[in-house]
Amino acid sequence: MSIFKKNTAQAEVVETKEKAIAFDSSKDFEFVQLDSSIHDQKFKTKPTTFIKDALKRFVKNKSSVVAASILGVLILMAIIVPLADGNDVTANNDIATYLPPKWFNKHNGGFLDGTGKVSNVTIDPVTGFPAADSNGNYTYRKEGVVGGKDGITLSDGYADNPSSVVLEYGKGGALTVASKDPLYESFIYSTKFDIDLDSFYELSYTINEEYAETMGDFPTYSSVIVMNVSENNVRYFTIEPEHNTYGTHTISNVADIVKSDPEYNAIEDGSVIKGRLGFMLSKNTDAKTKTLTIESVSFKKDGTEIKTPDADSTDVISFSDATKAYKSWAVHGVHGGANKGLYHSKVTTGAFTYDYYAAAYCDDTGSFTDSDFDRFYELGYLEEEFNWEAGSASNFKLTPLGEEKCPAREILELEINNWGENQSKSANCVRSRYRYFYYVGYTAKCAPVKYFFGTDNQGHDFFKVVFSGLLTSLELGFLASAINIVLGVIWGAISGYFGGWVDMIMERLTEILGGMPWIVLMTLIVLMFGKSNFWIFLFALCLTGWIGTSVTTRSQFYRYKGREYVLASRTLGASDWRLIFMHILPNGIGTIVTGAVLMIPGVIFSEASISYLLPGALSFQGAISFGVTLSNAQTYIQQYPYMIISASIVMSLIMICFNLFGNGLRDAFNPSTKGAAI
Amino acid sequence: MWKYVLKRLGLLLITTFIILSLTYILLQCLPLEAPRGNTTEMISFYNRQVALGYFQRVAPGDSGYEAFIANPEAADFKMTLTTGETVFFSSLPVMVRYVRWLGNIVLRWDWGTSTQISIGQSAISIILRRLPVSMKLNIVAMIISVPAGIGLGIWAALKKNKMTDHIISTLVMVFISVPSFVLISFMLIWMAYGAKWVPTQWPSAEMAAVDWKIAVRGYVIPVLALCFGSICGFARYTRAELCEVMSSEFLLLARTKGLTRAQAVVKHALRNSMVPIVPMIIGEFVGVLSGSMILEQLYGIPGIGSLFVTALNAKDYSVVMVDMAIYTLIGLLATLVVDLSYGIVDPRIRMGASK
Numbered sequence A: 001m002s003i004f005k006k007n008t009a010q011a012e013v014v015e016t017k018e019k020a021i022a023f024d025s026s027k028d029f030e031f032v033q034l035d036s037s038i039h040d041q042k043f044k045t046k047p048t049t050f051i052k053d054a055l056k057r058f059v060k061n062k063s064s065v066v067a068a069s070i071l072g073v074l075i076l077m078a079i080i081v082p083l084a085d086g087n088d089v090t091a092n093n094d095i096a097t098y099l100p101p102k103w104f105n106k107h108n109g110g111f112l113d114g115t116g117k118v119s120n121v122t123i124d125p126v127t128g129f130p131a132a133d134s135n136g137n138y139t140y141r142k143e144g145v146v147g148g149k150d151g152i153t154l155s156d157g158y159a160d161n162p163s164s165v166v167l168e169y170g171k172g173g174a175l176t177v178a179s180k181d182p183l184y185e186s187f188i189y190s191t192k193f194d195i196d197l198d199s200f201y202e203l204s205y206t207i208n209e210e211y212a213e214t215m216g217d218f219p220t221y222s223s224v225i226v227m228n229v230s231e232n233n234v235r236y237f238t239i240e241p242e243h244n245t246y247g248t249h250t251i252s253n254v255a256d257i258v259k260s261d262p263e264y265n266a267i268e269d270g271s272v273i274k275g276r277l278g279f280m281l282s283k284n285t286d287a288k289t290k291t292l293t294i295e296s297v298s299f300k301k302d303g304t305e306i307k308t309p310d311a312d313s314t315d316v317i318s319f320s321d322a323t324k325a326y327k328s329w330a331v332h333g334v335h336g337g338a339n340k341g342l343y344h345s346k347v348t349t350g351a352f353t354y355d356y357y358a359a360a361y362c363d364d365t366g367s368f369t370d371s372d373f374d375r376f377y378e379l380g381y382l383e384e385e386f387n388w389e390a391g392s393a394s395n396f397k398l399t400p401l402g403e404e405k406c407p408a409r410e411i412l413e414l415e416i417n418n419w420g421e422n423q424s425k426s427a428n429c430v431r432s433r434y435r436y437f438y439y440v441g442y443t444a445k446c447a448p449v450k451y452f453f454g455t456d457n458q459g460h461d462f463f464k465v466v467f468s469g470l471l472t473s474l475e476l477g478f479l480a481s482a483i484n485i486v487l488g489v490i491w492g493a494i495s496g497y498f499g500g501w502v503d504m505i506m507e508r509l510t511e512i513l514g515g516m517p518w519i520v521l522m523t524l525i526v527l528m529f530g531k532s533n534f535w536i537f538l539f540a541l542c543l544t545g546w547i548g549t550s551v552t553t554r555s556q557f558y559r560y561k562g563r564e565y566v567l568a569s570r571t572l573g574a575s576d577w578r579l580i581f582m583h584i585l586p587n588g589i590g591t592i593v594t595g596a597v598l599m600i601p602g603v604i605f606s607e608a609s610i611s612y613l614l615p616g617a618l619s620f621q622g623a624i625s626f627g628v629t630l631s632n633a634q635t636y637i638q639q640y641p642y643m644i645i646s647a648s649i650v651m652s653l654i655m656i657c658f659n660l661f662g663n664g665l666r667d668a669f670n671p672s673t674k675g676a677a678i
Numbered sequence B: 001m002w003k004y005v006l007k008r009l010g011l012l013l014i015t016t017f018i019i020l021s022l023t024y025i026l027l028q029c030l031p032l033e034a035p036r037g038n039t040t041e042m043i044s045f046y047n048r049q050v051a052l053g054y055f056q057r058v059a060p061g062d063s064g065y066e067a068f069i070a071n072p073e074a075a076d077f078k079m080t081l082t083t084g085e086t087v088f089f090s091s092l093p094v095m096v097r098y099v100r101w102l103g104n105i106v107l108r109w110d111w112g113t114s115t116q117i118s119i120g121q122s123a124i125s126i127i128l129r130r131l132p133v134s135m136k137l138n139i140v141a142m143i144i145s146v147p148a149g150i151g152l153g154i155w156a157a158l159k160k161n162k163m164t165d166h167i168i169s170t171l172v173m174v175f176i177s178v179p180s181f182v183l184i185s186f187m188l189i190w191m192a193y194g195a196k197w198v199p200t201q202w203p204s205a206e207m208a209a210v211d212w213k214i215a216v217r218g219y220v221i222p223v224l225a226l227c228f229g230s231i232c233g234f235a236r237y238t239r240a241e242l243c244e245v246m247s248s249e250f251l252l253l254a255r256t257k258g259l260t261r262a263q264a265v266v267k268h269a270l271r272n273s274m275v276p277i278v279p280m281i282i283g284e285f286v287g288v289l290s291g292s293m294i295l296e297q298l299y300g301i302p303g304i305g306s307l308f309v310t311a312l313n314a315k316d317y318s319v320v321m322v323d324m325a326i327y328t329l330i331g332l333l334a335t336l337v338v339d340l341s342y343g344i345v346d347p348r349i350r351m352g353a354s355k
Helices: A002-021 A050-060 A062-084 A164-169 A209-214 A254-260 A262-266 A322-328 A356-360 A370-378 A400-405 A433-440 A462-498 A500-515 A518-528 A534-560 A564-571 A576-613 A626-634 A641-669 B002-029 B039-052 B065-070 B094-108 B123-158 B163-177 B180-194 B205-210 B212-218 B220-246 B249-256 B261-289 B293-299 B304-314 B317-345
Strands: A115-122 A153-159 A174-179 A186-189 A193-196 A201-207 A221-228 A234-238 A247-252 A272-281 A290-301 A330-333 A338-343 A345-355 A363-369 A408-419 A422-432 B055-058 B077-080 B086-091
Touching (some): A062 A641, A164 A345, A174 A322, A186 A338, A201 A254, A234 A262, A234 A272, A247 A254, A330 A338, A363 A370, A462 A576, A462 A626, A462 A641, A518 A576, A518 B304, A576 A626, B002 B317, B123 B261, B123 B304, B123 B317, B180 B220, B205 B212, B249 B261, B293 B304
Antiparallel strands (some): A153 A345, A174 A290, A174 A338, A221 A272
């Protein structure tokens, strides 16, 4: 290219030389531009505006662009998820509570696959699966145990907390009674039995030192015989002096001790009386909790151990196996200051991987009424209407659709009850739980649902709960920011433009309002209006929120109001209004816009903080905000941390993205402040 | 200068006065929460209110007694004496109570008694008992966060636009954005519930007295939670200031006259960049008195922050007033001290000087 240019230049030189030689006077002077019309050339580059220029700078800032896109996705999700996710988040689903997050169907070591490792679960030695409590309820169902029986690692252990499962399957252990009543004695005693005071009774009991030391302070105690003299007159006969020693104690001749008690004379009702055997914990002097741990009790009448006629609890008076004594021995503290427990009961425990989803979606038995069956037929699950009079399950025929969606798989038994006029019909069925969830409307799909964020204490899809809350918070954020910007700009503009005493008074007012801790103001507003709702909360957020904007606007106005263009405009007769809104404000708008963007996360943060601090006073009615969701999840931080983790990640993402986006905007609008603190 | 300081102090007092007055009147407009407690405590509470001048006791024969007999709901508390006479207690108008409240504070330094949290104790004594906990925490947090924050800021500024700077700036950005309660939650899950290094709750005074190790470990989460924010604040501010100073002409001059980079940075750049940072530190020190409400609430720390929340929830307005007075005063004092310290740190700045 350059060579070519050089050549042409040389050629021109040659040409001029030739021209110089052939001189022509008529062509000596020539108007170069005689025929061309001269006018302003159009810019070849496109003109740029302030906004476009800022946008160009913004796009160059990669982290801000990334933040803006993540933010966009999150905002879109906040709008779409509550609409698209059909799972019910209002009704309580008691079965599918606390399901951990599940993203994958494949088991991958507990990572987002809906499983978790559990240990120290009491195992039923008969079935080999986790045991049910005394009411027949399972904490861990066998359907959820990954790998079945072989998946459970068994070990023998001791359970020190008398949960009902331990009481059912534990062996041995010691009966404990704890009391901290400084005013009265506390008692633990057996069920009633007949005491024939002419017989020879021998009491022997063991207080294990090893156990007692692990259970806190050791009390002073004594053994007693409790007798009901009359309906309301209970007497306690101490059959040994108060003491506080460990080991095995034997008291023979119990009947004689009772008879020698001066109080005994009050009883005239022959020699056979209803009584109980008990232990008395003496008054506490220091109000500390004191625990007596009774390992075994043997109470013999003429050499044979006493048993009560109660068939279920044969050994209730004498015991060396505390699990049985636990139920029938009652505690009595005058002010309820005593409670009993079981210590060191031997149980078989297991550790296994538990699939919470498999357990939640397994089949169980459930009862369906005749109206349910009518609905099954309406929905096309049944081939023919169910005939209750036929009395058998034979006419329960599922259509192919029913095979897919009917919550009742097969009928176990029919129950028809006549209540006078009314007849109630129901059927106990094998129930498919996931189909049942679909049938009653908990889930939108008739399939085992995967919950991305798990479920909360009410069995709600936490994914939907989080994003619904986020939507409420974003609405609050955008609205509050918009109001704050408008208020702040107007206040700051007036204060900054007019200056002087107007500015002085307005400044003091903002100082007073800004000086009040916002949390107090917010609480006051909410308390004054009684119950809080979205609009009151919005009002509370806007009460002081505009001060920041007004300060920025005011300084912008101080900066620009003395400029030449303002003066020029004023000399041309522009009104104050025109100067403020058409001249000064557009020049300072960049900073104000940035402030607006950074205000949204601020509002979300304020809302969340106040929800954390005053969950009772400020809970929303209807729409639950993100802050309320977070502070609810905080309650389960120990047992079910996945909730607070997922909600916190979303919260952090929103905050980081808003801040990065806001900083990017600030740098774009005002390149001179790049990298400076906000 | 002194004239300016006095003027500012006067303004500060006036602002505090107005804020507290407004809050008092607003709080008094809310319906009164009767103290929870037994009858003896109730009676002594109401008698005290009468003695302080907030309530009137209307006995038979007093003016207005007939009105209360006709409409007993108008009274806040009704008491039957052993003589069989009924006595009514009713609150006086808000403005009357306000004037008496002011009088009680000015004349007797009596800020009222607690009605719910610990009935009958003076609000001031409750606050004073809780103040040391918040202060201790904040002081420890300050001692850690000031050097750490400034150090990180300097490091980032010296390695500007290098990997170190990018990492520090990103971390600062992240930690400044993430709300403190999220950080506390994660620390609780990780350190307290997961690894069990630290207690899950602030150890009680008895537990701390028994084992000092537990007391020390109890400080870990609150101090870290308080530190993250201020470390990031200091780091970002220091980096920005130092970067600006580093690109200034006088530093170029320092280098041209033969100083090494280290000498130039330590003797010139650092000193100058400290001008806006020192007031910031001083401002933080004033803030030492105030506790972080959310942190104290979540970790169960018995400081004035959690007291404020408890008092608000229980509607114990006397305690709320004193707590708020402290917060307001700290906030305003911090602004004042920061403003004044600019002049001390940099003599070129004359506070309050006219243009």
